[in-house]
Amino acid sequence: MSGAPVVLGLDFGGTKIAAAICDLSGRRLAAAVVDSLATQGARVSFDHAVQTSRDLVASEAAGGPIAAVGVATFGIPSDDGVALAPAIDGWESLPIGRELRAAFPDVPIRLANDVKAAAAAEVRWGVLANADPALYLNLGTGLAAAVVSGGQVLNGYHGAAGEIGYSVRDRADLPAPRIRLEDMVSGRALAQRAQRTAAEIFVAAATDHDLDALISDFVDELAFHVVNLAILIDPQRIAVGGGLTRSWDRIGPRLGAALRAAVPYPPSLVLGRFPHDAPLLGAVALAVDAATRTSRPQPVLGSDIPHPDGKPGSVTGVDHSRATTSTSNLA
DSSP: OOOOOEEEEEEEOSSEEEEEEEOTTOOEEEEEEEEOOGGGOHHHHHHHHHHHHHHHHHHHSTTOOEEEEEEEESSEEOSSOEESOTTSTTTTTOOHHHHHHHHSTTSOEEEEEHHHHHHHHHHHHSTTTTOSSEEEEEESSSEEEEEEETTEEOOOTTSOTTOGGGOOOOGGGOSSOSSOGGGTSSHHHHHHHHTSOHHHHHHHTTTOHHHHHHHHHHHHHHHHHHHHHHHHHOOSEEEEESGGGGGHHHHHHHHHHHHHHHOSSOOEEEEOSSTTTHHHHHHHHHHHHHHTTOOOSSOOSOEEOOOTTSOOSSOOOOOOSSSSOOHHHHO
16 A cells, blocks of 8 residues: 655755655655765766655655655756756756656656745745845855845746856956856855865864965955845845855854945845755745645746646746745754
8 A cells, every 4th residue: 555645855956966755744754865976977966866766755655656846956947958057067958857757757846946946945934034125145066146025036037036156256357257256156166276175174274374365265255246236135134055054153254244334234144044955945845836736826936847748747836935834844
């Protein structure tokens, strides 16, 4: 006898893949985090995620069918590929929608950018609830932000709102930027500049003057761009998540001081409630909404991946209320 239906949430990151299975209320049943195998390319990374998910469902879901799949990924995902996704070789040309449909046939699938999914999770259950407008800043392998207005995550005309990793750093970089902001301000950039992991750099900086100066330069450049974002948007609150927030004691005070000194109406600056797994929670929310066929009046997050017969795979949009799933279930 098969078990109860479950939903699957998947978060594709540049360095790790996270998966979670939940019941239809969003209560987490099991989760796994594995290496993305990024150095082996998109095909290997994607297949690794699918196999991890299947193993998780087989071992922890008591034979229950998958009712829906929610997926968050870096870049701008669609049925045919993932734009602006250089973190894994070949990811941009991976037809992720079709691949997901083949991996999970006859299952509703929703797909979203990871940072926008993370922002939606913080609005729905976390520190950005009732903050309007708000800004979510992701400091991880890459660098990106999400703008929240009226409880909705701003998508942008091409789905690229908040892709600040592509920001121009200096007037000399016009008309064509030579170095993107993300190439200097991100976990990957730090690792490349110091030839060690970002975590190792922050630890070693306590006794290494050169690494200490590197981090100061890193945070100062980040602050320059966040200050300008805050002046443009006038947010009530800025929430920060991502792997680099493990070193928040070094990043937070300097970033906060810059906001207080340079922004006419400084926003509050806080760590996200889910600093390390908000994209996964956003993916779970997408799956729960799809499985329960929740109707959302203002679609702002997530792409529906249609079935081959042309029928929609799920209902578009994400609600940011607290009604569908409790935080205690997901956290």
